[in-house]
Amino acid sequence: MRILILGGGPAGLGAAWRLAEQGNEDWLLCEADDHFGGLSASFQDTDGFVWDFGGHVLFSHYTYFDNVMNSLLKDSGGWLVHNREAWVWMQERFVPYPLQNNIHKLPKNVYWECLNGIIDIQNQSKQTKPENFAEWVNKTFGKGLARCFFNPYNFKVWAYPLEQMGISWVGERVAPVDLKQVLHNAVFQNEDTLWGPNSTFRFPKNGGTGAIWNSLAAQLPSEKLHLNKRAVAVDIHKRVVTFSTGESETYDALLNTMPLTDFVKMAELDEPFAKPPSLKYSSTHVVGLALKGNPPEELASKCWIYFPEGSCPFYRCTVFSNYSPNNVPHGDTQWSLMFEVSESDEKRVDSSAVIEDVIQGALNTGLISDRASLDHTWYRFERKGYPTPSVNRDRNSTPLQVYLEKNGVYSRGRLGAWKYEVGNMDHSFMQGVEFVNHLIASGEELTLWYPEIVNNLHPSGRKG
Ligand SMILES: Cc1cc2nc3c(=O)[nH]c(=O)nc-3n(C[C@H](O)[C@H](O)[C@H](O)COP(=O)(O)OP(=O)(O)OC[C@H]3O[C@@H](n4cnc5c(N)ncnc54)[C@H](O)[C@@H]3O)c2cc1C
DSSP states (O other): OOEEEEOOSHHHHHHHHHHHHTTOOSEEEEOSSSSSOGGGOEEEOTTSOEEESSOOOBOOSOHHHHHHHHTSOTTTTOEEEEEOOEEEEETTEEEESSGGGOGGGSOHHHHHHHHHHHHHHHTSOSSSOOSSHHHHHHHHHHHHHIIIIIHHHHHHHHOSOGGGBOSTTHHHHSOOOOHHHHHHHHHTTOOOOOOSTTSEEEEESSSOTHHHHHHHHHTSOGGGEESSOOEEEEETTTTEEEETTSOEEEOSEEEEOSOHHHHHHHBOOOTTSSSOOOOOEEEEEEEEEEEESOOOGGGSSOOEEEOOSTTSSOSEEEOGGGTOGGGSSOTTTEEEEEEEEEEBTTBOOOTTTHHHHHHHHHHHTTSSSOGGGEEEEEEEEEEEEEEOOBTTHHHHHHHHHHHHHHTTEEEOSIIIIIOGGGOSHHHHHHHHHHHHHHHHHOOOOHHHHOHHHHTTOOTTSOOO
16 A cells, blocks of 8 residues: 655654554655644754744653654754743733632732632533533633633634634643632642643753654655655545646555645545635744843743733743753853744734734733843744634534545644644644554544543543
């Protein structure tokens, strides 16, 4: 069986890794860009600063994935391990993440508003199920937390009104609220920060997150990996892919990892699948600030900070020089901040002003104290950054996936499968691995079809 892989991000590389491990020789990976890693690639600017495409934190739900990661970066300095220090900036202060466990850190009137909302939801009927994310937020956290944090923050991240979003993805991504724990934290003045699967994480000592995927690709047979090879047409009946170079490749099974909607546009599909399904996405602007001097004391050990309020355009800032001192050329005299800004039809961004708006936001929120500390900026934009978990997502994508599989096409990965809840690096890589297991031994593709199972399978035995 000849297997063709479109895309050299984590999903495509996961499939390639598994095929090579199995001793399979009849496969080829074609990547449109001149580098591996996809959205998880890193970039070095002309001044030597390293940037990811937004703060990338590696964590894992799979022992297989851990073992592969353990075998990488041997020639480039290995890994650094960090304790997550995530914070929320609101009400003119840093509050530890997750906010819902630490509301006693807020000003008294806001604390009471949030607590009051949590008390109210204790008595509500559990019978009516929320129909969208907005309803879920109100029912799960109460009106106070919804107003002061969840509603504005989530609109900033997702760039869609919460009413347009479904709830199938929230299980592992949003910490639940427990009134007893909230009160315990308040009485004992605890900082409750350990929730979730990424309370510790590792990061490459050199080269940013992209170093992971470069190191992995370097262990694969180079003659099977083709960069600068962009697919432009697919005939799923003849099973042929044509590339921008004019070349073509035949296949028995095709792994697509480019966005599902883009794949449909370039393939000749039968009705009713000829038009791309109605799937929402948001675009991502990433702005890097390369800074002179050292981070102020209050940022000295922070990893990332969430921003729900309107004083800045970004929803998240990563203190990227804290991930590795080698993310800047001179760790003792330079540091760096990296910001993410979302965009959609429902939330427009003026891209010609976004860098200046981010700088102003960094000043407004006290991340930097003056413009004189700024050495230079870095910017990158991806039209499809987040696959939105919208209300009718699965109803619109599952029939298409079934049809494609009948025709030998498997669409996997963050935007290939369009499932945010299994759209991280470990999930995407394992979707590639499980695709191969499925082809060669009819293995179950747990990650794609049963996200709630994999997201509760932590190697450490913890639940997410
Ligand atoms: C802002 C942001 C922050 C993130 N943070 C984290 C994080 O903290 N932790 C985490 O685990 N994950 C994070 N992610 C998710 C992570 O980036 C993805 O999980 C991962 O990159 C998905 O891998 P993939 O292979 O499915 O897709 P991609 O990375 O999108 O790779 C797809 C590849 O297909 C190629 N391609 C596209 N069209 C064609 C074509 N026509 N022909 C050939 N090749 C083509 C692309 O060039 C690309 O290389 C984040 C993502 C974003 C946007």
